[in-house]
Amino acid sequence: MREDQDLKPIKPIKPAKPWYKTSFRRHLLDMHIPDWHPDFLAKLDAERYVELLEQARVDTAMVYTGSCLGICYWPTPYGHMHDGLQGRDFIGEMTERCREKDINVILYYNFWSKWAYDTHPEWRFVSAKGEGTADYLWQPGRYGVCCLNSPYRDFLIRQVEDLVSRYDAQGVWIDMIHWPYSVCYCGYCRKRYLEESGQELPRRVDWHDPDWIRLQRARERWIAEFAEAITAAVKTIRPDMSVGHQCASWTVGWQNGLTNAFFRQTDYTSGDFYGDALFQSFTCKALYHLTENKPFEFMTSRSPDLTHHTTMKSPELLRAHAYAALSNHSAFLVIDAIDPAGTMDPSVYEAIGGVYRELEPYAPYFRPDAESCQDVAIYMNFESEIELADNGKSVMETQIEKSFMKNAMNAAKGLIEHHIPYGVITRKNLGELSRYQVLVLPNLAMMDEEEAEAIRQFVRAGGSLYASKGSSLIDKEGNRRTNFMLADVFGADAFSETGETVTYAAPVSEGDARFLRYSALTPLTLLGTQLKTEARPGSSVIAQLVLPYTRPDDASKCASAISNPPGKETGHPSIVENEYGAGKCLYAAGNLEAVDSGEHRAVFAGLIRSLAARPFSFEAEAPKSVELTLFHDADEERYLLHLLNFQKELPNIPVYRTPVKVRMNGRVPSGVKLASPQQPLTFTVDGDCIKFEVPKLETYALCVISYAK
Ligand SMILES: [Zn+2]
Numbered sequence: 001m002r003e004d005q006d007l008k009p010i011k012p013i014k015p016a017k018p019w020y021k022t023s024f025r026r027h028l029l030d031m032h033i034p035d036w037h038p039d040f041l042a043k044l045d046a047e048r049y050v051e052l053l054e055q056a057r058v059d060t061a062m063v064y065t066g067s068c069l070g071i072c073y074w075p076t077p078y079g080h081m082h083d084g085l086q087g088r089d090f091i092g093e094m095t096e097r098c099r100e101k102d103i104n105v106i107l108y109y110n111f112w113s114k115w116a117y118d119t120h121p122e123w124r125f126v127s128a129k130g131e132g133t134a135d136y137l138w139q140p141g142r143y144g145v146c147c148l149n150s151p152y153r154d155f156l157i158r159q160v161e162d163l164v165s166r167y168d169a170q171g172v173w174i175d176m177i178h179w180p181y182s183v184c185y186c187g188y189c190r191k192r193y194l195e196e197s198g199q200e201l202p203r204r205v206d207w208h209d210p211d212w213i214r215l216q217r218a219r220e221r222w223i224a225e226f227a228e229a230i231t232a233a234v235k236t237i238r239p240d241m242s243v244g245h246q247c248a249s250w251t252v253g254w255q256n257g258l259t260n261a262f263f264r265q266t267d268y269t270s271g272d273f274y275g276d277a278l279f280q281s282f283t284c285k286a287l288y289h290l291t292e293n294k295p296f297e298f299m300t301s302r303s304p305d306l307t308h309h310t311t312m313k314s315p316e317l318l319r320a321h322a323y324a325a326l327s328n329h330s331a332f333l334v335i336d337a338i339d340p341a342g343t344m345d346p347s348v349y350e351a352i353g354g355v356y357r358e359l360e361p362y363a364p365y366f367r368p369d370a371e372s373c374q375d376v377a378i379y380m381n382f383e384s385e386i387e388l389a390d391n392g393k394s395v396m397e398t399q400i401e402k403s404f405m406k407n408a409m410n411a412a413k414g415l416i417e418h419h420i421p422y423g424v425i426t427r428k429n430l431g432e433l434s435r436y437q438v439l440v441l442p443n444l445a446m447m448d449e450e451e452a453e454a455i456r457q458f459v460r461a462g463g464s465l466y467a468s469k470g471s472s473l474i475d476k477e478g479n480r481r482t483n484f485m486l487a488d489v490f491g492a493d494a495f496s497e498t499g500e501t502v503t504y505a506a507p508v509s510e511g512d513a514r515f516l517r518y519s520a521l522t523p524l525t526l527l528g529t530q531l532k533t534e535a536r537p538g539s540s541v542i543a544q545l546v547l548p549y550t551r552p553d554d555a556s557k558c559a560s561a562i563s564n565p566p567g568k569e570t571g572h573p574s575i576v577e578n579e580y581g582a583g584k585c586l587y588a589a590g591n592l593e594a595v596d597s598g599e600h601r602a603v604f605a606g607l608i609r610s611l612a613a614r615p616f617s618f619e620a621e622a623p624k625s626v627e628l629t630l631f632h633d634a635d636e637e638r639y640l641l642h643l644l645n646f647q648k649e650l651p652n653i654p655v656y657r658t659p660v661k662v663r664m665n666g667r668v669p670s671g672v673k674l675a676s677p678q679q680p681l682t683f684t685v686d687g688d689c690i691k692f693e694v695p696k697l698e699t700y701a702l703c704v705i706s707y708a709k
Helices: 046-055 090-100 114-119 152-166 187-197 210-237 277-290 315-327 346-365 403-417 427-435 449-460 598-611
Strands: 025-030 060-064 104-110 171-175 242-245 270-272 297-301 331-337 376-379 422-425 438-441 464-468 492-497 503-507 524-526 531-535 540-548 566-580 583-588 618-620 626-633 638-645 655-663 669-675 678-681 683-686 689-697 700-707
Touching (some): 025 297, 025 346, 046 346, 270 277, 315 346, 331 346, 346 669, 403 598, 524 598, 531 566, 583 598, 689 700
Antiparallel strands (some): 503 524, 655 689
16 A cells, blocks of 8 residues: 555455355446446446345355446546546445445456546557557447556556555456557567567567567566566455456467466456357366366356347356356356446346356355366467467457367367366466376467476376377477477377368278278368378377368369369378377377367267276266266265256257266265255166266256265
8 A cells, every 4th residue: 555545454354264265156247337428327326236136146246446448436546536426435335235235345447447548648558550459449449458567557556455455345356457459569568678688579470480479478477477466466455355367368369468377366267258158168177277266257248248238148048157157166257237327127136136046055065176077188378379370460460269279179079079077277287187087289389398298297107198280399489390399209200281271081990980980981071281290110090191182272173163072192190099108199180179070079089088098087978068077075075966958049958867977986975966956866886986867957957976984
């Protein structure tokens, strides 16, 4: 806290258990409301707000202290307070009323500030084209972002310090804390970069150019340091408060600049996401392993997305999102948006209450620290969230959606569809690789020596690896290696890439059931290039690289007018199987796991199955829309098996009599029951596994498997 204030800081009382350990039903009310109209927020009523939260059975309220507009909802000595409040301390009212109702309060603060952007043009983030964010971001004129290297940094920290000194809340949460989808070329960034590196800011993207990579690493470091400074400022004044940072933009990749160093600055991972069942599953798996403390927080809107002001998601969809969070032992936060007048729609709170009431019987099983049972880990690093096709482009022309994410998610889809327990891990989890049977590197472009060595040791010690295409070809300084860093593990050496963008993987052995109906005559199509590799002596080629009769880009001739049928053997492998130490590896020269077809996902799942040395943690015979997740709750001597039915079109068609099998790891099962409504299930024991049937699955079922001491 600064000396220019005479506020007395609230005396912190360190709670025995952080608030987030027992909070599952959370809420955020978006309030991005300007104050140019006298009606705006004129009807804002803290009492009514909290009444609706109570009706909706909310246990934690994230409350706007300001929005992306930078207009404050508390009497701040710094910056501008919302005119519609007429000096009222809205945050004071909210914290007091929530305390009366035993609802936790998290102070929401937004890094973006249109007010600061307009008031201090010299603080603005400046794009490669010399534009501000109000010029290039989405809807022109709306979004103002100042640079974290400008004096805005100190201004923001002063505001946050003021907030946490004034209000008795459980935590603070910083939204939009990432680079705004581009690189900043403001004078402050230029000066800092020159001081740190002795260089000017490069302007041309090239992931094979160490100069460009140096800037990217600086941007990653700067955003992480900024988050660290905010966290430290809060903890200095209020060590009892949690500090959360918006984590959602990890899916965007390099432009936004989040890395493991950033994630270490947030007490728990948390972010708002708008996507389908697969996206939620994948995101939850990543946040679960990225978080410093559990549970992490999955946020989504009650509307189809935030651009809808009045539309409501169906109760079935809201319920499916909430149960999907529960299935991943994540807290759930629902986002509503206030009307400019300051009112809330009561029917929204009836709908949220309907879902939250349904979740209450599961409270005894909300066990954030139970351990996930996952056999397959998709390994990713933030440095690989790039697009090599961007090389040579200017910053503003680069792709925001990353093919790496799409590929990794399709791999996850294959695992979900075939009921293979999976997780998503990063560098943070390098020391825990032995927890998994199989590691997947989905064309992981960049890798450092430490990662390569950890993966090598994992396989040598008996783990299995599936790696595709360019995995381990580029180091994190941007040097393209002449060969894979993991060539010894792959059992293959790289030397070039096909020019053909349609290629084939032709199984070598007719009896290889992993390739289903595909054979040398009808090889598996890959809609992309493959690397030309040579198999090393001792490894075996299980599929050959076959090319189309003609190059797809050859305008003079083709073998079929519409497709590019296979016709040319190359003598190069497409998939290599290699024993390495006590483990083994399958290396695919193309992105087999990325092809969006049920057949390819079935082949991928079969290949992964063939890499496992023992049964997976669970097996099930269920439709593809059903995802299973398993957690070991050691304190309560039980396993928690979640079944989530999340169909594309809702409401779900129920699934009846799902046979499941759970590996007990030497523990003797004593009973299994459905958690809500409670119902014992009959079971049999088969070796180390318990087998039973889940009678009916509409959206969600939780099976509690107890074992004897
Ligand atoms: Zn800057």
